[in-house]
């Protein structure tokens with residue numbers, strides 16, 4: 001068996017230990033005589049798996065009891081509608097910062113339900129930076145302010161949160177969840193699809209302040225109302241059972257690795273190897289301003305489309321896959337989520353050095 005280094009933006013690599021545990025438990029989980037895939041979600045065994053996963057997530061992220069943790073379906077994209085349906089409910093307006101395609105999709109979907117306002121955007125420079133805002137930029141009457149914390153496609157990340165006063169801040173953390181500590185209390189709500197840093201696709205984690213619940217618009221479908229899921233322990237209907245089980249294994253792995261402080265240290269080390277190389281390379285260069293660089297998604301270009309294509313093809317042959325950049329940026333993108341081992345980044349940089357020598 002030869003496993004590649006997978007730099008995919010998502011679905012992406014999972015920790016090898018998680019895959020091995022899942023494999024070992026595939027035919028029989030514990031002494032249940034069945035796979036987790038085959039279990040009733042109403043069984044005692046499954047409830048224990050679910051409860052342990054939630055407890056570990058709360059512990060790792062330091063989530064206070066004043067927040068509900070929900071395991072939902074529909075991906076982060078369904079949140080783009082659920083958020084306005086549930087929360088754009090007092091003054092019917094919300095503020096958005098447009099830092100890329102995901103942020104823009106959240107904004108456009110919200111505009112179907114109320115007055116969505118673009119406060120700032122970095123579209124002028126292909127989203128290569130995080131626009132600066134001050135408290136005065138936000139409407140104090142807005143029901144919430146929405147940001148995309150880590151911009152998967154463009155490789156930017158918020159290092160300083162916008163100052164929104166009493167207006168709840170909501171962040172899409174799909175591609176940076178569990179990559180470093182985050183102060184949950186600074187947010188009204190956080191949400192993330194699982195397939196970047198947690199588990200296979202299929203579960204969406206929602207962390208929401210309890211006092212924000214209960215004011216959904218009348219038109220809100222039952223399944224899109226957070227209260228439905230909060231009141232039923234995320235089991236109003238069948239949850240994505242197996243994906244939640246894998247998420248639980250990932251949470252245990254993170255605990256064993258030393259928690260989010262340790263993940264941050266490791267992720268900074270990995271990203272630095274790549275950024276240091278890009279900053280000194282005569283062939284490759286990063287596309288993001290240094291102060292807003294992501295720890296998770298690192299886009300880079302040579303400036304020559306043919307050379308970019310050659311690099312992607314040759315790197316694939318050498319066992320580094322999914323390095324082709326998003327079509328809106330071009331070039332390459334290395335997604336180096338939690339599960340990417342440091343050797344993967346070191347070997348990629350070695351390969352890039354060799355490619356540079358041969359092609360300059």
Ligand SMILES: *Cc1c(COP(=O)(O)O)cnc(C)c1O
Nearest residue numbers: 075076077102152172174175193
């Ligand atoms: C991948 C991604 C999404 C879309 O997630 P789905 O689960 O496919 O809906 C949304 N936001 C961010 C930041 C992402 O990286």
